[in-house]
Amino acid sequence: MSRQLATSADQVHSRCIPDGLDLSKLPGHLAVIMDGNGRWAKARGLPRVMGHRAGVEALKSTLRLCNDLGIRALTAYAFSTENWSRPGEEVNFLMTLFERVLQRELHALESEQVRIRFLGDLEDLPLRLQTLIADAMRRTADNRGIHFNVCTNYGGRRELVRASRRLAERVALGELEVSQIDENTLAAELYTVGELDPDLLIRTSGERRISNFLLWQLAYAEIHVTDVFWPDFGADALFSALLDYQSRCRRFGGLDGVTPDALGS
Ligand code: IPE
Ligand code: IPE
Ligand code: MG
Numbered sequence: 532m533s534r535q536l537a538t539s540a541d542q543v544h545s546r547c548i549p550d551g552l553d554l555s556k557l558p559g560h561l562a563v564i565m566d567g568n569g570r571w572a573k574a575r576g577l578p579r580v581m582g583h584r585a586g587v588e589a590l591k592s593t594l595r596l597c598n599d600l601g602i603r604a605l606t607a608y609a610f611s612t613e614n615w616s617r618p619g620e621e622v623n624f625l626m627t628l629f630e631r632v633l634q635r636e637l638h639a640l641e642s643e644q645v646r647i648r649f650l651g652d653l654e655d656l657p658l659r660l661q662t663l664i665a666d667a668m669r670r671t672a673d674n675r676g677i678h679f680n681v682c683t684n685y686g687g688r689r690e691l692v693r694a695s696r697r698l699a700e701r702v703a704l705g706e707l708e709v710s711q712i713d714e715n716t717l718a719a720e721l722y723t724v725g726e727l728d729p730d731l732l733i734r735t736s737g738e739r740r741i742s743n744f745l746l747w748q749l750a751y752a753e754i755h756v757t758d759v760f761w762p763d764f765g766a767d768a769l770f771s772a773l774l775d776y777q778s779r780c781r782r783f784g785g786l787d788g789v790t791p792d793a794l795g796s
Contacts, residue, residue: 567736612686644676
């Protein structure tokens with residue numbers, strides 16, 4: 532038995548959702564390390580870059596499905612600060628792919644009420660891509676649907692260094708006391724400012740590492756690793772991850788079912 536999403540007609544909307552999935556207990560924020568594009572292509576005797584092209588389709592369908600399910604934020608790792616070390620042709624292909632996809636998809640994102648933001652050191656990206664990104668962020672800033680964050684030239688360590696520098700600058704300017712630096716003031720200087728921390732991290736292609744992704748924000752995220760290569764990540768793989776998430780007991784350092792009040796003080 533399965534149910535259908537009661538939303539407007541679209542190929543993604545008509546996907547059946549498994550009975551066991553509790554729609555009231557979905558992660559508010561889903562983070563994804565989209566890995567395995569190159570291996571997906573290699574397994575088919577194709578050049579690696581074809582895997583990146585196929586990966587775009589998986590991202591589009593995941594975004595739509597998350598939006599339909601009412602997940603509030605999707606943060607996807609598209610290009611790390613370490614990915615510049617790949618061959619120049621692959622890096623150039625990716626930058627051009629980002630430009631093309633953004634140009635092609637912006638209208639749909641606008642009409643689907645998606646708010647898109649790019650997180651990372653954007654000033655190192657090609658100028659044409661920077662312009663497209665700025666335009667897409669501006670045009671979708673007031674949209675009320677899912678928050679879609681695309682981590683591009685993103686590195687968790689670099690993000691923390693940047694935040695530290697910004698706090699130091701504010702102290703030097705006399706805007707902030709050293710004693711005012713706490714978890715909130717630091718989090719306010721991260722690219723993810725305004726977003727709740729991810730509840731669930733999915734990594735595809737079987738790799739069991741973080742690879743410099745959201746080092747601060749993933750502090751208490753549940754982690755789901757699947758062997759599926761990113762281009763093959765579809766509705767079934769997403770539902771499996773969500774069911775796995777719902778089977779977890781999140782304790783945040785506390786004890787099962789024990790609230791601070793129950794402990795007494
Ligand atoms: C992830 O797929 C996409 C990017 C890092 C841009 P990969 O390109 O890392 O694919 P594999 O891991 O080599 O298969
Ligand atoms: C992580 O994948 C970065 C992105 C998905 C954009 P990588 O393929 O770069 O990570 P490693 O090198 O396997 O750790
Ligand atoms: Mg990889």
